[in-house]
Amino acid sequence: MNIKSIYFSVIAVLVFSVGFSQVEISQKIQDSKIAQSSENKLYFIDFWATWCGPCVYANEYLTVLQKQFSNDFYVVSLSEENSAIIEKHLKKHPSELAVFSDFNSQTMKKFGVQFLPYGVLINAYGNKLWEGSPTDFKPNDLQRFLRRSNIRGNVDDVFIVKNNNLSESSIQDYKPTKPIEIKRLNTVDNLSLEVSKEDSYVKLEGNLQEVLSYLLKTHASQLYLSKDDNASYQIYVHTSVLEHAFDEVLEELGLVAETLTKEKECLVMDFKNAQLWNTHQIDWGEDAESFLIGDTEIQANDVYLDDVKFRLSLVLDLPIKYINIKDFNTSLHDWQIHYKYYSLMEQNLLDVYGINIEKKNDEITTYHIKKAPK
Structure with missing residues (x-):
């Protein structure tokens, strides 16, 4: 050569x-x-x-x-x-x-x-x-x-x-012993929310604002916390107490929530003429995860309306408000919703479910988190 x-x-x-x-x-x-x-x-x-x-x-x-x-x-x-x-x-x-x-x-x-x-x-x-x-x-x-x-x-x-010197004991499954367990993470960064299911528990890891928004099934912009209170946490919640976990997490952290209303840009969903799918449209099996979220649409198998609202608010990065809700949130439904292009989403929700949507400034519920009085 x-x-x-x-x-x-x-x-x-x-x-x-x-x-x-x-x-x-x-x-x-x-x-x-x-x-x-x-x-x-x-x-x-x-x-x-x-x-x-x-x-x-x-x-x-x-x-x-x-x-x-x-x-x-x-x-x-x-x-x-x-x-x-x-x-x-x-x-x-x-x-x-x-x-x-x-x-x-x-x-x-x-x-x-x-x-x-x-x-x-x-x-x-x-x-x-x-x-x-x-x-x-x-x-x-x-x-x-x-x-x-x-x-x-x-x-x-x-x-x-890159195993980062993880010991064998450090990678074993942790089993919570209480309905709710909270651990503050020692990090200078506010972590983005990560949600995982482990047996009968949901593990939430991220900054407190996003954790609480998940528990409330509402958009994070509707929660107001001070910078000091919005630390990063790892929280285990047993599925049996998920419905009341928001209040219990606040109580353990010595915080309270004041509920107010504020005019913000949001997506208003009108259920006056809605006819939602039953649970026989999609079937992924009993042990399957409930959501499949792609680049253009959300699919969901046997989930409540609040859960769909939360996922939709995440991908749209926008609060969502219901009107004329009736009793739709007390039963499970299957869903297939386009979200990438607003006009297609609007037509999709109207044609498939009879739901009218409108993006506008409107009064929505907000949660102001602060230290509980001593």
Whole structure:
């Protein structure tokens, strides 16, 4: 090899190394049983959880896609649960895809994952090319990105194990012993809300404003807290006390809520002529998660109206107000709501459910959280 060839080879290696962005994981549970090579142009990260029913369909869809494109393309199913939980799940529900653990949640936080299932396509440099609901990623999308990608990267170079010295005891499932358990987190950052279901408990982790908004099933902008009170917490709530958890959490923290009204921009939903779906339109099974939230629509299986309102307010980043509600919030319903484009959402809600919506400034309930009087 002459000097000129060596020079350009060294430059190529340096350029690849400088541009390369590794994806951190905690453990590799299993390698892909379908992909033909560990050297690939593109990698698809399938964010999922063992409790997520809609993730099962996404996994099946990606398995078919992986079989269609067994060369140059590699799917990784990534869960933030610990390896023991994942391995136990795989014994009952085997998967042919690569399955890794992101127990320290670094990769989920890096890509800003808010809902499951969720997918991110990256190239061999670790650069994000596409993101959204995995089932929205079509074969022609993959073919287009493959044509544009020339660099290959080894799966072991793209996904790097970073266990952060987690001891075996630190990754065991914590079992709460009280209906509500609250732990203040020692962090200078106000964490974004993370919600996970663990047996008969709901685990909430994030700043207090967002935790309380989840318990109230209302938009976070309707709650007012001082900066000192809006710390980050980890809170376990037993499902049997969820209905009253807002008041109990405040009491344990020595806080009270004053309920007022304020004019704010909101989405007003009028149920005067509504005819909602029953629970026979969608069926994901008893142990499935209730929601499937994609880039354009929300689907829900057997959920109350307040839960749908809360999820819709999150994706719209807007408070929601009911009028002429009748008794719709006392029974379970199935839902399929488009939310990305307002005009389509408006027509969808009217045509499918008879719900009129209007975005306007209106009086809504607000909650002013402050220290309880001594």
